[in-house]
Amino acid sequence: MISHIYIEEGIANHPRTQTICERFPKAVRVSCERYGEVFNRRAQSFRLQKKRPALILACKPGTLVQPTPVGYGIGAPRNYYFSHMLNCVYDCRYCFLQGMYRSAHYVVFVNFEDFFDAIVSTVAEAPNEPACFFSGYDCDSLALEGATRFIEQALPIFRELPNAWLEVRTKSTRIETLLATEPLPNTVIAFSFTPDEVSKTLEHGVPSVARRIAAMARLAKRGWPLGLRFDPLIYSAEFRDQYRRLFEQVFAAIDSTSLHSVSLGPFRLPAAFFRQLERLQSDEPLVAGPLSAQNGMVSYRPDLEAELVGFCTEELLRRVPKRAFFPCQLPTAE
Amino acid sequence: MLRFVVALDAEARPLVERFDLRHDPLVAPYKVYRGEAGALIVAGIGKVAAAAATSYLYLTSGGHRQAAWLNIGVAGHSSLSLGDAVVAHKIRDRASQRSWYPPQLSTLPCATDEVTTVDLPERSYQESGAFEMEASGFYPTACRFASAELVQCLKIVSDGPQNKLELLTLEVVEELVEHSLPVVEALAEHCSELSRELRDLEADPPDLKQCLKTWRFTVSQSRELRRQLRRRQTLAPEEPLPIQGLQQGVRGKEFLARLRLWLDELAIR
Numbered sequence A: 001m002i003s004h005i006y007i008e009e010g011i012a013n014h015p016r017t018q019t020i021c022e023r024f025p026k027a028v029r030v031s032c033e034r035y036g037e038v039f040n041r042r043a044q045s046f047r048l049q050k051k052r053p054a055l056i057l058a059c060k061p062g063t064l065v066q067p068t069p070v071g072y073g074i075g076a077p078r079n080y081y082f083s084h085m086l087n088c089v090y091d092c093r094y095c096f097l098q099g100m101y102r103s104a105h106y107v108v109f110v111n112f113e114d115f116f117d118a119i120v121s122t123v124a125e126a127p128n129e130p131a132c133f134f135s136g137y138d139c140d141s142l143a144l145e146g147a148t149r150f151i152e153q154a155l156p157i158f159r160e161l162p163n164a165w166l167e168v169r170t171k172s173t174r175i176e177t178l179l180a181t182e183p184l185p186n187t188v189i190a191f192s193f194t195p196d197e198v199s200k201t202l203e204h205g206v207p208s209v210a211r212r213i214a215a216m217a218r219l220a221k222r223g224w225p226l227g228l229r230f231d232p233l234i235y236s237a238e239f240r241d242q243y244r245r246l247f248e249q250v251f252a253a254i255d256s257t258s259l260h261s262v263s264l265g266p267f268r269l270p271a272a273f274f275r276q277l278e279r280l281q282s283d284e285p286l287v288a289g290p291l292s293a294q295n296g297m298v299s300y301r302p303d304l305e306a307e308l309v310g311f312c313t314e315e316l317l318r319r320v321p322k323r324a325f326f327p328c329q330l331p332t333a334e
Numbered sequence B: 001m002l003r004f005v006v007a008l009d010a011e012a013r014p015l016v017e018r019f020d021l022r023h024d025p026l027v028a029p030y031k032v033y034r035g036e037a038g039a040l041i042v043a044g045i046g047k048v049a050a051a052a053a054t055s056y057l058y059l060t061s062g063g064h065r066q067a068a069w070l071n072i073g074v075a076g077h078s079s080l081s082l083g084d085a086v087v088a089h090k091i092r093d094r095a096s097q098r099s100w101y102p103p104q105l106s107t108l109p110c111a112t113d114e115v116t117t118v119d120l121p122e123r124s125y126q127e128s129g130a131f132e133m134e135a136s137g138f139y140p141t142a143c144r145f146a147s148a149e150l151v152q153c154l155k156i157v158s159d160g161p162q163n164k165l166e167l168l169t170l171e172v173v174e175e176l177v178e179h180s181l182p183v184v185e186a187l188a189e190h191c192s193e194l195s196r197e198l199r200d201l202e203a204d205p206p207d208l209k210q211c212l213k214t215w216r217f218t219v220s221q222s223r224e225l226r227r228q229l230r231r232r233q234t235l236a237p238e239e240p241l242p243i244q245g246l247q248q249g250v251r252g253k254e255f256l257a258r259l260r261l262w263l264d265e266l267a268i269r
């Protein structure tokens, strides 16, 4: 439960600030000049703040849409991401956000319209070349939708941009907005999964695999294009059984006509982020695992990673066409 | 491990008694009290005095980075009643216009509020929130020595539009602090819990000291040793270290390589 909401002075009277605050009527409101005064200061502990994060409402200036790193995409020639929110209500032990920020508070940038304008002008730069926009790069796209309504407001924008794609990446089952909306053929609702056993130990606070699958099935029935994201792949001695079971569970629930794309990516973190993870959760078996550092990244030992990726790729390609399969080598929050 | 910073003897007395602290006669420039629960310093009035005393207490109390720092004191308030306690969710220094935001991670038996640090006693009470003279000196200084979540200011209302500052006596100050001890204790308990959690996270893994004594390590090898011993704590806490055949005096590098290999094998079982 949010106990304190920090509000940048400049957006105190923004209608969206008011609406979001109304959803947390008991929260104490504190005004600040810039969100950076509260968020990510030196001498803050992500782990301690994760016990009860505050909400920060701010305005994001500057460049709002960024090109994704090379190798990140689901089929479009141009790929971008945006972060209308920083941090996440869930607590996945592998999440790179805890390596990236010293603070676990949730930051919501209320200037949604500026994000939408940036998306529209990015599309207009090359109107004949499809562009894909990834939300959920620094957060879970749906988990706080009940309070922010960002996706609800983004969908009409994408309805007018047939040459643009939106990927809504999530582990949340808060799909009310989507069920209430006429599906868009250019919006992919992408669910991330790890096997049940892994999820239970590493994905704290996240809806169970079964609940996510059930949510996906409802969206498929409603007609939304779906994505499956097996990212990060987590190694264990039983990974073959675990992933085989997961794939069986998932593909039994949704039929291939709903499926837009499937991607996978092994566990990988920039070395500096990983060191932070080690500091924050030194007793976590994931951190003590068979990892190695190469070229500034920490990942599973190359032989194990190859085994893991090879097995999962083979299993997935037995179930999905190659054109819908996108292996990825980069870390993402969701 | 608590560190209390207060301005006045009258604020210190109830805390010293409740937390069972004893006067430390070896400390000359300040009155410092110590006990199992932690330490307390009487800083004197004003933000500069608070900052100096905070540093002094840190340096003379073992320099622990996981201690919880609490500034407890009386304050004026425009609307709250005498004896009400508030924890600062924002500290504003009126002179410099700088602000700090102590993270609020628990449900305490009192409200949180903005606390403004003033250089001269506040008598108009026209702005909202609490007014006092130490928090903006204490907070940023203590944050140099501890994570911000462990640094909190608790202010007890002693004066306001209906209770003039001129009528405030040291006896009343002492009574007000005494009356607020349950809130102080709740805050102290909460901060101690966070402090313990950080201490556990940052604690040396078993056998680190012994290994450092037995073999020679460079600085970066010592860091790596710590990391590998932590892995061992997670993967095989009961297993003895793989040191058979290793002589005392060999380079730490050899031991590290052996340790890493052993743990990598354990990690894939």
Ligand code: SF4
Residues within 6 Å of the ligand: A087, A088, A089, A090, A091, A092, A094, A095, A096, A097, A138, A139, A140, A171, A332, A333, A334
């Ligand atoms: S991995 Fe995704 S769902 Fe998990 S904590 Fe990070 S952003 Fe949230």
